[in-house]
Amino acid sequence: MPTFNNALVLRRAIDGWRRFGGDDLEVIVVEDGCRDDTVEYLHEIEAGEWGRAHLRSVHEDDAHELRCTNRGFSESRGELMLAWQDDMFLQVSWLVPELIQTFAAYPEIGMLSLSRGLQCVPSDDPIARWEDLFDWRRLESTIGYGTANWVRLQEVDAVVRPWVVRRACVERIGVLDEAFRPTEWDEADLAFRIRDAGWSVATYGYERAGAYFHLGSTTIGNPSDAYKGRVLRNGLLFHSRWDPAIRRDHVRVRRTWRRQATLAGWIATASRMARSGAERIRKAS
Numbered sequence: 609m610p611t612f613n614n615a616l617v618l619r620r621a622i623d624g625w626r627r628f629g630g631d632d633l634e635v636i637v638v639e640d641g642c643r644d645d646t647v648e649y650l651h652e653i654e655a656g657e658w659g660r661a662h663l664r665s666v667h668e669d670d671a672h673e674l675r676c677t678n679r680g681f682s683e684s685r686g687e688l689m690l691a692w693q694d695d696m697f698l699q700v701s702w703l704v705p706e707l708i709q710t711f712a713a714y715p716e717i718g719m720l721s722l723s724r725g726l727q728c729v730p731s732d733d734p735i736a737r738w739e740d741l742f743d744w745r746r747l748e749s750t751i752g753y754g755t756a757n758w759v760r761l762q763e764v765d766a767v768v769r770p771w772v773v774r775r776a777c778v779e780r781i782g783v784l785d786e787a788f789r790p791t792e793w794d795e796a797d798l799a800f801r802i803r804d805a806g807w808s809v810a811t812y813g814y815e816r817a818g819a820y821f822h823l824g825s826t827t828i829g830n831p832s833d834a835y836k837g838r839v840l841r842n843g844l845l846f847h848s849r850w851d852p853a854i855r856r857d858h859v860r861v862r863r864t865w866r867r868q869a870t871l872a873g874w875i876a877t878a879s880r881m882a883r884s885g886a887e888r889i890r891k892a893s
Contacts, residue, residue: 610676611694612640615649617823624698624820626658633704636683637665637694638676672790678783687711690772691795695823702873703819707772709868710761717761717865718777718807719799723822724751725764725811726796727862730855738836741843751813756864758817758881761810763862765803765854766796770820777802793842800850808863816884817877 611618618637625635639646650665666683668676677691688711711717727748735741752762781801788794799809815822831839869877 609635609680609692609694610638610640610673611642611646613642613644613646614694615642615644615646618646618694619649620697621692621694622653622663625662628698628701628703629662630701630704631661632708633662634685635663636680637663638671638679639665639667640671640676641667641669674784674786674789674791674794678786681778681783684775687775688772689775689778690770692770693822693824696770697821697823698819699821700819700872700876702870702876703814706867706869706873710865711772711774713868714865716808717810718802718805719767719771719773719809720761721764721767721769721771721809721811722814722820723768723770723811724749724813725762725809726750726766726768728765728850728854728858730851730858735840735844735847738831738840738843741840751811751816752864755881757813758877759867761812761865761867763808763864764799764811765809765857766799767809767811769795771795773798773802774807777805777807781805787845788842790838792839793846797846797849800846800853803857804853810863810865812867817873817880819876 609621622635622637625633629635637650639650647665650663653659654663654665664683666679668679671679680691681689688707690707707720710720727750729746729748731743731746733740733743733746741747750762750764751757752760781798781804784794784798788797803809814820867873
């Protein structure tokens with residue numbers, strides 16, 4: 609979990625893992641040269657009973673998200689590694705057991721997005737602007753298709769954060785490529801490398817199911833021109849590497865997998881499904 613000068617939000621993120629994470633995890637916070645009271649807060653939590661068992665903080669100096677995530681990989685001791693952000697708040701105790709069981713049940717899955725995945729579509733139109741990267745004719749965002757996406761995982765081409773990856777994948781193909789620093793399109797490149805090595809990449813809408821809440825989804829503002837320029841550069845690099853694979857693979861039939869949910873997970877999902885159905889009826893009336 610990279611963090612920079614975001615102590616108040618980080619407290620809420622850590623509290624979510626402390627309340628709902630369970631015993632089978634370690635939380636690694638990569639403190640990226642913070643100048644607020646983040647360091648003092650982390651040391652305070654690390655000194656407590658839960659912190660001694662489950663939390664480690666490490667320091668970077670303005671490394672940004674990609675390098676901080678790689679630092680977290682290098683520090684991790686688990687067989688599964690979760691790329692999380694400091695404005696994401698775990699809200700249920702059933703998520704971690706479900707993720708562990710999912711990767712145990714489906715060894716072919718190497719990477720799993722917890723929000724939504726991306727399907728890449730071949731296009732002959734040139735990429736000249738930031739907006740061209742996200743043209744729906746070239747890049748589809750999905751949580752899966754049909755109402756069955758509440759009960760099954762859907763194969764996708766790439767992912768967005770947060771996501772879980774097998775240690776075995778990273779050990780074979782390497783970490784996020786720093787050619788994409790500071791961030792953006794690095795995780796899509798990693799997903800394609802994982803697929804190229806023989807694993808599948810999947811997604812499920814765990815945020816929609818109430819497993820966590822992403823504050824950033826409501827606070828992201830308009831990106832600057834400089835940011836758009838960096839993302840355009842990275843997107844062009846991604847397409848220069850993977851357009852042949854996109855043309856070759858886009859017509860394949862995508863696999864699905866049944867969720868390995870606990871009883872609590874299924875109950876929560878049923879409640880969210882009912883709420884979503886009622887909302888659609890209200891809007892249609």
